[in-house]
Amino acid sequence: MRNAQAVPLREIPLLPAEEFCTEVLEAVLHEARLSALFCAPAGGELRLFAILAEDRLGVLHAISAPAGHAYPSLTPDCPQAHLFEREIFETWGVTPLGHPWLKPVRFPRKDPDGAPHAGPEIGLTHFMQAQGESTHEVAVGPVHAGIIEPGHFRFLCHGEDVLHLEISLGYQHRGVERALVQTGSGGPRFVQLAQTLAGDTTVGHTIAACQNLEALSGCRVPAGAQMLRAIGLEMERLANHAGDLGALAMDMGYLPTSSFLGRIRGDFLNMTAKLCGSRFGRGLVTPGGTGCDLDKKRAGEVLAHLREVFPQAMESVELLWSTPSVISRLERTGAVSRVDALALGLVGVAARACDVEIDVRQDYPTGAYAYAHVPVATAQTGDVSARTFVRHMELLHAEKFLVEHLTHLPDAAGPSGGFSAPVRALAPESLAVSLVEGWRGEICHVALTDENGRFAAYKVVDPSFHNWAGLAMALRNQQISDFPICNKSFNLSYCGHDL
């Protein structure tokens, strides 16, 4: 199947559990990635679903197996499955047999409608331990010294060196996926929830959610709306990448870049507000199109603002590369090897910094990206400097895209005009997968409908879910004092993980 396409459930192969596992392992061995792995009720039973992404071909595969009570774990041969399997175990009580580190992920709240599994107490888990002279543990969080979300980091250290970092999240108990299913078949509440999946990726997540609705209902989004969605998505990328680079400079104690990019991020957010009335892109994307239109005049204003601010942003980013003390701080800090990145299934900026050339905009283009090529920015070293470089390049590419498309807007009054098309009832007993390249990386939404065309399950995979393991890996054999800049170079979402 293709990205943002619906298929009837009966067309999805239903294999015995062993065969399912072999199939997944085979695929992962042959350059496929595990985009999602989850349990969902389908056809009167609980089934295991795997969404495999073949990036080279731009093809997605969905396979399933009856879940039963247990199945042979994928993790020993396919590390990227580890968090998915822990999640399945925790939510549905389906045991992946032979999982090396089976502990809770999100500590879900007890379900009023009969939870099959009562999880352990919040935060109570086992952590890896090490013993010996001058080994010690440093525990950071879940309450932090800044206005950030809760998360617990357990460092196993030998003096100043980190032997291992274990990241324990799940303090927010959001229950968003369940709430999304409870909306029935879309509607305003559904869009509202999709917008808040991760507040800094509003546009990305909302596009992913709307693409699913559109795929399931066979709705065609007008060209103007597709363009406006892409503009919103790139604007989000600009604002967040600029903010991240600024925050990275702050953590290094490099003042000029930090203060200038902090301000410029606000400018980018204001441009988004000019488009749709919200600095974070709320209300921009709606099922079937966009919540606002874009005329030549407003596009011109945004373009003028962009042309004024963007060179300033570039100037302050380039300051990073011309300051020796900054470069010495960035290089060889927090490196992740390409092999590890592939094994962990990293996505987005983190993967591209390890020379893994994946980008949903290129591999699975939808909407405006089907007609506009955005170059994939990669770097080789996989360290903080590589992640900084990839962000820098993506800023340049995003600006180029925006300038081009704000200048040449499709004629809204044309035959395919308008900014919204009606969304009809969802196809019954179907599955749709929608991928979007958010600024952090691949956002994957999977929707399943029951025989009445209502949601049977809705699975959201934020890029952070894949990438937190990458951060843990980056810290191996590093200095514990390098954690903040490693963390900032990934800048992962807590709420996107805690769904």
Next chain:
Amino acid sequence: MSAAVDMNMLGGALLRMAAGLTLCPLLFGVINRVKALFAGRRGQPLLQTYYDLAKLLRKGAVYSGATSWAFGLGPAAGLACCLCALALAPLGGQPGLFSFEGDLFLFAGLYSLGRFLTATAALDTGSSFEGMGASREMQFAVPAELALILGFVALAQATGDYSLAGILGRLDLARWQACGPVLALTAAALFLVLLAETCRIPVDDPNTHLELTMVHEVMVLDHSGPDLAFIVYGQALKMWTLGAVLAGLVIPARGGEASSMLLGAVWGVAGIFGLAVVIGIVESSMARLRLLLVPRLLVGATALSGLALILLLR
């Protein structure tokens, strides 16, 4: 007659000390202003540190049940060490309150004692963060102390005097012409020591909120109220005192008479504030060093002092 001169000297020294006591928190204000200027911000008020100190002194202190007397002793004794060092430090070529042969070792030793007490208080909390901070501070102290003492020895060798006041009192333009390279090397080493002792970038970042990267800040995380005020004020005093020594070295203004005494003091104070501006510029124009590289920087400072000494002994 000589009693009157002594009274005059004593009065002058007391005045200079009072200037240090009152003006030192302003140094942080100046640094912040310079940094704000570079960042295109307006910056906090120049007198912010005074407001902060007043606020902290009005507050009560919180003591963890896990701590002992060592925790309470740290801030007060640390401040006492800084006050004693101030009393030894000359300003603008004029001696401090006390001066005797070999006081430069006491001067360096007072800071070591203060550091030891702060680190003990940090270890007393039993927190892994503070333990880490104490370990880092002690690690950096080894090369920093060596650089400071070697620098002083080089200065003593260059001037033939063994008291701080004597050394800085004998420096003048002629001396700079005679052994300029030695003095310049020592000044550079002392500047690096000053950055390390006062926890500035590139050694430490006084503004960071990231516990894992902190050195000095993390050691004092558990102190609050008046104790924290003592620590902040002690830091300011330390910057003033070391600044006075460095300014005395770089700006060899001196005078025997009352009018030139005043001129010397003005030059000294101007030098200290000029130094604050330089620190602000350094903080605005470079990133903090990787923690692993800090000892190398300080060993570099030691090498500079050592080189100065070797140049003299050859």
